[in-house]
Amino acid sequence: MSLPAFAELLERLVFTPGRNAKLSLLGRWFADQPDPERGIGLAAMTDELVFAVAKPGVIRELGAARIDPELWRLSYDYVGDLAETLALVWQPRAGLRSRSATGAERESQAMEEATNAPPPTLAEVVEALETTPRAGIPALIAGWLDTLDAGGRLALIKLVTGGLRVGVSGRLARVALAEWSGRPVEEIEEVWHGVAPPYAPLFRWLEGAAPRPDPRDTPVFRPLMLAHPLEAADLAALHAPDWRAEWKWDGIRVQITAGPGGRRLWSRGGEDISGAFPEILAAMEFHGVLDGELLVVRDGEVAPFADLQQRLNRKGVTARMQRDFPAAVRLYDLLFEGAEDLRGLPFDARRARLEAWHARAAPARMELSALVPFDSLDALSRIRDGARAASIEGLMLKRADAPYVAGRVKGLWWKWKRDPLTVDAVLMYAQRGHGKRSSFYSDYTFGVWRDDGELVPIGKAYSGYTDEELAWLDRWIRNNTVNRFGPVREVERGIVFEVAFDAAQLSTRHKSGVALRFPRIARIRRDKPVEEADRLEAVMALLEKRSG
Amino acid sequence: MRPVTSPHPETWLKVTPSGLFCEPGGFYIDPTRAVERAVVSHGHSDHARPGHAHVLATRETLAIMTQRMGEGRAGATQQALALGEVLDVNGVRLWLRPAGHVLGSAQVCLEWRGSRAVVSGDYKRRRDPTAAGFEPEPCDVFVTEATFALPVFRHPPAEAEIARLLRSVALFPERTHVVGCYSLGKCQRLVALLREARWDRPIHLHGAHVALCRVYESLGVKLGDLRAATVAKKDELRGAIVLAPPSAVADRWARRLAEPVVAVASGWMRVRQRAKQGGVELPLVISDHADWDELLATADDVQAPEVWVTHGREDALIHALAQRGIRGRALHLVGRGEEDEDAAPEAAA
Numbered sequence: 001m002s003l004p005a006f007a008e009l010l011e012r013l014v015f016t017p018g019r020n021a022k023l024s025l026l027g028r029w030f031a032d033q034p035d036p037e038r039g040i041g042l043a044a045m046t047d048e049l050v051f052a053v054a055k056p057g058v059i060r061e062l063g064a065a066r067i068d069p070e071l072w073r074l075s076y077d078y079v080g081d082l083a084e085t086l087a088l089v090w091q092p093r094a095g096l097r098s099r100s101a102t103g104a105e106r107e108s109q110a111m112e113e114a115t116n117a118p119p120p121t122l123a124e125v126v127e128a129l130e131t132t133p134r135a136g137i138p139a140l141i142a143g144w145l146d147t148l149d150a151g152g153r154l155a156l157i158k159l160v161t162g163g164l165r166v167g168v169s170g171r172l173a174r175v176a177l178a179e180w181s182g183r184p185v186e187e188i189e190e191v192w193h194g195v196a197p198p199y200a201p202l203f204r205w206l207e208g209a210a211p212r213p214d215p216r217d218t219p220v221f222r223p224l225m226l227a228h229p230l231e232a233a234d235l236a237a238l239h240a241p242d243w244r245a246e247w248k249w250d251g252i253r254v255q256i257t258a259g260p261g262g263r264r265l266w267s268r269g270g271e272d273i274s275g276a277f278p279e280i281l282a283a284m285e286f287h288g289v290l291d292g293e294l295l296v297v298r299d300g301e302v303a304p305f306a307d308l309q310q311r312l313n314r315k316g317v318t319a320r321m322q323r324d325f326p327a328a329v330r331l332y333d334l335l336f337e338g339a340e341d342l343r344g345l346p347f348d349a350r351r352a353r354l355e356a357w358h359a360r361a362a363p364a365r366m367e368l369s370a371l372v373p374f375d376s377l378d379a380l381s382r383i384r385d386g387a388r389a390a391s392i393e394g395l396m397l398k399r400a401d402a403p404y405v406a407g408r409v410k411g412l413w414w415k416w417k418r419d420p421l422t423v424d425a426v427l428m429y430a431q432r433g434h435g436k437r438s439s440f441y442s443d444y445t446f447g448v449w450r451d452d453g454e455l456v457p458i459g460k461a462y463s464g465y466t467d468e469e470l471a472w473l474d475r476w477i478r479n480n481t482v483n484r485f486g487p488v489r490e491v492e493r494g495i496v497f498e499v500a501f502d503a504a505q506l507s508t509r510h511k512s513g514v515a516l517r518f519p520r521i522a523r524i525r526r527d528k529p530v531e532e533a534d535r536l537e538a539v540m541a542l543l544e545k546r547s548g
Numbered sequence: 549m550r551p552v553t554s555p556h557p558e559t560w561l562k563v564t565p566s567g568l569f570c571e572p573g574g575f576y577i578d579p580t581r582a583v584e585r586a587v588v589s590h591g592h593s594d595h596a597r598p599g600h601a602h603v604l605a606t607r608e609t610l611a612i613m614t615q616r617m618g619e620g621r622a623g624a625t626q627q628a629l630a631l632g633e634v635l636d637v638n639g640v641r642l643w644l645r646p647a648g649h650v651l652g653s654a655q656v657c658l659e660w661r662g663s664r665a666v667v668s669g670d671y672k673r674r675r676d677p678t679a680a681g682f683e684p685e686p687c688d689v690f691v692t693e694a695t696f697a698l699p700v701f702r703h704p705p706a707e708a709e710i711a712r713l714l715r716s717v718a719l720f721p722e723r724t725h726v727v728g729c730y731s732l733g734k735c736q737r738l739v740a741l742l743r744e745a746r747w748d749r750p751i752h753l754h755g756a757h758v759a760l761c762r763v764y765e766s767l768g769v770k771l772g773d774l775r776a777a778t779v780a781k782k783d784e785l786r787g788a789i790v791l792a793p794p795s796a797v798a799d800r801w802a803r804r805l806a807e808p809v810v811a812v813a814s815g816w817m818r819v820r821q822r823a824k825q826g827g828v829e830l831p832l833v834i835s836d837h838a839d840w841d842e843l844l845a846t847a848d849d850v851q852a853p854e855v856w857v858t859h860g861r862e863d864a865l866i867h868a869l870a871q872r873g874i875r876g877r878a879l880h881l882v883g884r885g886e887e888d889e890d891a892a893p894e895a896a897a
Contacts, residue, residue: 486825
């Protein structure tokens with residue numbers, strides 16, 4: 001009964017907005033399912049295992065073989081999704097319903113049908129897909145569809161067409177494994193990329209029945225060390241000589257792993273993003289593990305985040321993308337040199353090793369992220385205020401004697417972002433949130449005035465307000481709606497937000513021509529008439545030069 | 549079946565702006581505006597309208613109408629007709645057969661000079677502990693709904709959906725499960741199905757559901773321990789099941805609940821995108837309407853050479869009926885589909 005159980009899990013995951021609920025559902029799956037079912041399911045959800053054996057044409061042909069073309073057309077028109085249409089209209093061939101049966105009889109027949117032939121297990125599906133020649137795949141799928149109910153059919157079709165899309169990232173899956181097993185997530189992270197579906201040794205270890213799997217030479221992700229935001233009180237307590245400062249670049253944190261077992265570029269959450277950055281992979285002519293910031297760099301100048309965004313969330317990359325948006329890494333730290341684990345060393349010692357290694361290895365596309373020298377915290381504060389380049393988010397403060405530890409340990413690393421920019425903008429549209437906020441209009445699109453007197457949207461914010469402000473805004477929005485577009489309400493122009501953001505960047509995607517980095521609601525300006533909200537020119541004036 | 553000398557039903561059963569009118573009998577069936585004489589198939593508001601001078605229906609439907617519309621608004625005079633009892637109205641034979649849709653729901657069977665038409669109202673073929681099961685009546689013209697008339701709508705067994713709900717309650721015992729459901733019929737059927745599944749704990753109700761549950765109980769349908777959700781404390785509702793109108797489950801009313809799991813019980817939940825639009829976390833495919841197979845099977849069961857389709861997705865149904873040699877006709881009745889699942893989910897949510 002594993003495929004039906006998997007189908008039920010997928011259905012719950014698709015409809016569940018809450019992270020905690022997703023973790024519970026995944027934990028239940030790990031606890032209830034035997035090997036190798038649980039591992040295959042895990043791999044399928046996290047896209048570690050993808051079977052794209054059936055193209056949409058196969059799905060259409062299967063539909064055409066079983067249903068009248070006019071009814072298929074009307075059904076597909078209504079549902080709008082090919083896989084789901086087939087799953088819903090499919091009629092099991094065995095046990096055709098008799099035409100004169102009463103409703104109750106039909107119902108019991110339907111239940112019997114479901115138990116006639118046993119549905120396949122995930123392991124059976126995997127094995128058959130791997131061993132069946134391409135020409136035999138449609139008949140194989142049809143045979144399975146006959147054994148499944150509508151939910152099971154949808155899961156199977158999504159599985160064979162390679163489009164599960166259930167919103168389970170690798171990171172979420174590892175947190176779920178940690179919560180279910182009681183092991184720290186960092187320990188799981190370190191072996192994750194060294195184990196392969198269906199992960200039997202991993203599950204045995206997590207259940208306490210075997211030692212931790214040894215990844216040997218396989219490149220694995222080491223959990224990153226993270227920082228806390230620096231508040232004024234924290235700052236006052238710092239003793240300047242104990243600290244080192246470096247720029248906080250506005251790119252994405254990455255880990256570089258290279259050695260005899262292979263090369264990998266990992267995102268902050270441990271996703272393998274190697275495929276999107278072949279030029280970085282090509283530059284990894286060394287053996288070691290490094291921590292750094294991935295950026296687009298042109299002629300030594302760091303480009304705004306929007307440029308890097310062009311390269312993210314892609315499986316592959318074109319030569320043109322590599323030329324127009326050249327990637328590079330600014331190195332922060334050295335975790336392994338060769339096979340030697342440096343993470344237990346103090347920051348200063350690791351920094352010295354990093355500098356020496358970098359001078360020797362001289363890797364392409366990788367520069368050191370320079371330390372920022374300072375005499376006093378006051379002086380450092382002035383340096384921070386003076387940094388207005390779009391590519392710099394602020395400063396990082398790292399304790400000189402701190403080892404490299406996984407996660408966010410308080411008091412070792414601080415991020416000290418520069419003060420945000422602000423703009424006064426008018427609330428234009430509101431949408432309800434998810435999970436706990438599903439009954440609140442909590443997502444706000446705001447705009448500023450253009451010369452011709454039109455209000456143009458410049459961004460969307462979901463945070464920054466208190467619970468009381470949210471309740472007040474929700475009431476106000478419901479009482480001042482002028483238009484509805486599905487889940488979105490257009491509101492009377494009556495609220496001015498002071499919106500804080502980290503940087504303004506040119507954008508071709510927005511009508512206003514500008515996009516904001518990390519916008520959030522700083523204040524509700526109940527005192528300010530909407531006519532006095534900012535003009536687009538004022539926002540444009542905050543645009544930083546395209547290169548830092 | 550109709551003798552060749554008998555008149556075709558279209559000569560005596562006519563579509564008017566007020567709905568289907570039986571000319572020789574001088575009465576309307578489920579009229580959409582106030583009329584002199586109305587025969588009402590069941591209590592949903594798109595079939596049962598207030599202000600008629602004379603209303604004929606089952607005893608249960610009359611009680612439901614009176615509760616919903618107020619004393620005197622549900623027909624100046626009311627006439628209860630028992631199932632199977634035959635009445636002669638100006639030469640038209642009239643009787644009622646159960647439709648299985650909600651408590652009191654009935655098909656209106658009419659015979660005039662040897663020619664027989666059955667107006668089924670809304671119906672389902674599944675077992676429902678709160679409503680008498682549908683009985684097919686052979687006829688010359690069968691008037692059917694088509695709410696779920698697409699092959700994508702095949703309702704799974706309701707018991708299996710209830711089992712999914714109870715599995716979710718077991719998995720999230722600290723959260724309240726709030727199930728969106730229509731106040732007449734679906735609500736009471738869910739309660740009865742939960743009781744059959746041995747859910748003996750109190751079931752909490754939104755205020756809009758309380759009155760009709762009382763009517764059901766007064767008519768002999770046992771629903772067990774029902775309580776008002778409105779007065780319960782948040783912590784008392786942890787692990788509880790709450791029934792509320794679909795419009796309330798994901799909106800302000802639901803804030804009183806403890807980390808609610810939002811479920812909706814409706815045939816529309818079959819299609820994912822529909823369910824996602826409403827912010828539903830647990831879609832339950834439980835319907836009080838016939839699904840695709842049942843619509844076709846019913847057309848066969850009543851052996852009618854002609855089927856008239858009142859409202860819903862008539863294209864697919866008429867196409868499929870034609871393949872079975874049955875003549876289909878779309879009536880395009882106005883004003884249907886405004887309460888219960890007839891309504892498109894966007895309007896209901």
